Amino acid sequence: MDAQPTELLFAESRRIKGIFEAMTDGIMVVDCNGNLLLYNKVVEELFFPDRQPNYALTTYLSTLIKQGTSDGQAEVVLFKPHAVVLSNRYVVIRDTEGRPEGFVVSIRNVTERRNLDRRFSQFFAIMLRKEARLLRRARRAKKAIERRKIMHRLTNLSKNLVSLTQLRGGPLRIDKDPFNLIDLYEKAKAKYVPHFTKVGIKFQDDGMQETSPIPIRGHKNLFLQVFSTLFAKARHSLPKGGEMSFARTVEDGRVKLFVHFQGKGVNERINALSHDWSNQIDCVINGDSEILDLELAFICHIVQAHKGSIQFSNESDDNAVVQIDIPLDEESLTPPLGKEV
Amino acid sequence: MTPKTNCNNTKKFSFDASLTIPSHIREIENVRIRLVSLLDKLSYPAKVKMQIFLALDEAMANAIEHGNPMGNPSIEFSYSITEQMCLLQVVDFGGHTFNPEYFEKLATVKDWGMGGRGIFLIKKLMDEVYYFFNPGKSTTLVMIKYPTPDSPPSTFGKTG
Numbered sequence: 068m069d070a071q072p073t074e075l076l077f078a079e080s081r082r083i084k085g086i087f088e089a090m091t092d093g094i095m096v097v098d099c100n101g102n103l104l105l106y107n108k109v110v111e112e113l114f115f116p117d118r119q120p121n122y123a124l125t126t127y128l129s130t131l132i133k134q135g136t137s138d139g140q141a142e143v144v145l146f147k148p149h150a151v152v153l154s155n156r157y158v159v160i161r162d163t164e165g166r167p168e169g170f171v172v173s174i175r176n177v178t179e180r181r182n183l184d185r186r187f188s189q190f191f192a193i194m195l196r197k198e199a200r201l202l203r204r205a206r207r208a209k210k211a212i213e214r215r216k217i218m219h220r221l222t223n224l225s226k227n228l229v230s231l232t233q234l235r236g237g238p239l240r241i242d243k244d245p246f247n248l249i250d251l252y253e254k255a256k257a258k259y260v261p262h263f264t265k266v267g268i269k270f271q272d273d274g275m276q277e278t279s280p281i282p283i284r285g286h287k288n289l290f291l292q293v294f295s296t297l298f299a300k301a302r303h304s305l306p307k308g309g310e311m312s313f314a315r316t317v318e319d320g321r322v323k324l325f326v327h328f329q330g331k332g333v334n335e336r337i338n339a340l341s342h343d344w345s346n347q348i349d350c351v352i353n354g355d356s357e358i359l360d361l362e363l364a365f366i367c368h369i370v371q372a373h374k375g376s377i378q379f380s381n382e383s384d385d386n387a388v389v390q391i392d393i394p395l396d397e398e399s400l401t402p403p404l405g406k407e408v
Numbered sequence: 409m410t411p412k413t414n415c416n417n418t419k420k421f422s423f424d425a426s427l428t429i430p431s432h433i434r435e436i437e438n439v440r441i442r443l444v445s446l447l448d449k450l451s452y453p454a455k456v457k458m459q460i461f462l463a464l465d466e467a468m469a470n471a472i473e474h475g476n477p478m479g480n481p482s483i484e485f486s487y488s489i490t491e492q493m494c495l496l497q498v499v500d501f502g503g504h505t506f507n508p509e510y511f512e513k514l515a516t517v518k519d520w521g522m523g524g525r526g527i528f529l530i531k532k533l534m535d536e537v538y539y540f541f542n543p544g545k546s547t548t549l550v551m552i553k554y555p556t557p558d559s560p561p562s563t564f565g566k567t568g
Contacts, residue, residue, distance in 0.1 A: 101420035115414040122495065123538055124414075125421040126550045130540045132420075144539040146508050147531050181507070 093153075093174035096160075099167055101128040113176055116149055123149065131157065131170060143174075152178045183345065187235055190348045191228070198224055230361045234344050239372035241286040245396050248281035248322065251291045252313070259298035267307035274314025274325070281315070281322050284396040285373045293366045297326050297389065300362065304337060305330035320395050328387040336360070337387035339379050342367035363389075423486035423497065431481045431500075436468045439485055446489050452555045459533040460494055460553050466526035467498045467549050475500025475547055494553045503544040508537075 087094065093109035103124075114124040123145050131141075138158040145151050157172045198221065205217040233239070252275065263270050283290070301311040309330025316323045328337055340346050344364040350356035363379070370377045375393035382388070429435045440461055447457050471483045484499035508527050515528035531537055536552035 103415055103418055106415050111413050111415050118414065120414055120417070121536055122421070122550070122552050123536070124418045126495075126497070126538055127540060128418070129421040129423075130542075130548050134542070139542070142505055142541040142543070144508055144541070146537040146539060147534065148536065150509075152507075185507075185510075 093172075095172050095174070096169060097128055097131060097172060098169040099132060101132040103128065104169065110174065113151065113153060113174060114145070114149075116151075119148070121148065131172065134170075150178070151176055152181050183235065186345060186348050186352070187231070189352050190231070193352065194224060194228055227359050227361055230365055231344065231348075231359075234361065234364060234368055239289075239368055241289065241372050243284045243373075244287060245282060245284050245398070246287050246290075248283045248290065248393075249275070250280075251287065252294055255291060255294035255298055259295070259302065262302060263311070266302065267309075268301060268305050268330075269308075269310040270301075270312070271310070272313040274312070277315070279317075281317065282396040283322075283373070283393060284398070285393075286369075289369045289372075293369055293391070296362045296366050300337065301328060304328065304333050306332070309333070317395070320397065322393055322395055324391040324393075326389040326391070328389075329385060331385050333387045334381040334384050337363065337379060337389065338381055341379050342377065421488075421495075423495075424488045426484065426486040428482050428484050431472045431476045431483050433469065433472055435472075436465055439464065439468065443487065443489070447494070450489060450491050450555075452494070456553060456555050460496070463530045463533045463551055463553075464496060464498075466529050467496070467551060470526045471498050471500035471547075471549070474504065475502030492554065494555070496551045498549045498551075499546055501546050503542065503546055505541040505543050505547075508539055 088107050090107055090109065093107060093113050095106035095110050096104045098104055110124075114127075115121065127143060134141075134157065136159075138156075140154070140156045143153040143155060145153065154175045154177045155172055157170045159170055160168050162168050201217050201221050201224070205214055205221070208214040208217060256272070260270050298311075301309070305311065305328060309328070311329075312327045314325045314327075316325075341360070341363040344361055347356070347359055347361070347364070351359055367377045370391055370393065373393055375391060377392070378388075378390045380388050380390070427439075429439065443460070443464070444457075447460070452460075468483070468485070475483065483501070484497075486497040486499075488495045508531075511527040512531055515525040530549075530551060533553075534551040535554050536550070538550040540548040540550070542548075
């Protein structure tokens with residue numbers, strides 16, 4: 068008769084252990100002598116990368132038990148051989164009479180965050196210096212056309228800094244509404260394609276000409292920005308005689324868009340690193356490049372906010388393919404009940 | 409059954425000796441003298457000894473120079489030396505958090521002044537290097553050197 072409650076208790080205990088193991092922060096409980104009582108697998112991964120034995124944890128624990136305060140935070144740099152920075156918080160647990168029983172420690176790997184922060188600060192400093200230089204030039208400029216050019220560069224610089232701040236801020240928070248993706252595509256196409264003929268760029272979208280709509284749930288204006296960016300990219304990256312084409316496939320509840328760019332040297336503007344804004348910043352900081360082009364990085368950010376993915380590839384120097392994969396709106400796919408006549 | 413992991417093998421670490429020493433450059437020599445006889449007794453190779461002393465000089469010089477606020481002119485030095493490994497710990501009470509990687513990179517490009525190469529050398533010469541920052545209170549530097557290139561022992565630390 069007692070077996071059932073015991074089994075339930077075991078099941079509950081397994082569930083709690085599962086949650087403990089699934090935590091993304093390392094959690095450990097340490098007694099007052101510095102002995103490890105409980106830990107999850109993140110602790111093991113952080114202190115023993117590649118399962119290699121070392122003294123990082125044991126020496127960390129011996130410094131932890133020396134702390135004289137009931138809670139606090141510390142930073143640990145496992146400099147060699149790990150090369151990671153950990154941010155730690157600890158709290159002392161006490162028995163009913165208030166005597167310390169041990170420590171509960173949470174640990175987070177902040178290596179990437181630190182690198183990002185440092186890179187961002189360096190870049191910001193470079194941009195501010197550039198801006199000051201441009202402002203000086205604008206003040207000295209005698210011709211209106213020269214002043215306008217400088218102001219244009221200053222505007223781009225400010226735009227880049229705003230975009231960068233958004234990209235660094237993490238995933239976009241968006242309001243989602245249902246819409247037909249094809250409507251937005253047609254809207255952007257109507258705006259940009261007439262200019263293509265003027266500059267000698269060929270355009271074809273036979274692969275988009277199916278009549279069925281593509282129901283998406285997302286942010287309309289942001290998706291319009293995705294298409295506008297791709298069209299604008301073609302206009303600025305393709306030489307005379309270049310070609311842009313769109314195609315689509317729908318399967319397994321997802322739509323795939325294929326955007327092909329064909330033209331000499333297009334791989335320099337659109338490639339696998341185009342969406343990696345941190346790589347672009349590195350290039351600017353190292354002096355390898357003066358141009359920061361965040362447009363593709365930003366559309367990548369938009370697509371990811373819609374639970375989609377984006378890939379950039381080059382089959383040759385004269386070719387670039389952007390592949391966007393987005394989930395369809397499931398509610399639109401399921402016909403509402405009781406409407407059949 | 410508890411799975412066999414490196415964490416399971418981790419025991420509390422106790423140092424063989426721990427000294428509080430005045431925060432003055434001349435103390436480095438005294439610490440050196442203390443270690444020489446120990447390392448000789450355990451037959452550490454000359455090259456390894458030289459590397460340990462060089463790293464120790466740099467670590468102590470950094471602690472004395474940068475981790476010496478008014479009111480606490482001392483640093484703490486602890487060590488454990490066995491045939492398998494030499495573990496040194498230097499604690500200063502400046503409580504400044506810094507990025508060791510920055511100073512390591514700086515040392516590779518810096519061509520002015522004398523300073524800036526300590527962290528670079530410590531990393532180069534020692535097998536394991538850890539910094540534990542307790543902001544506003546202390547900075548602990550742990551350095552480990554294995555006399556032979558063999559991997560470290562399977563159990564880390566010793567109960568004391």
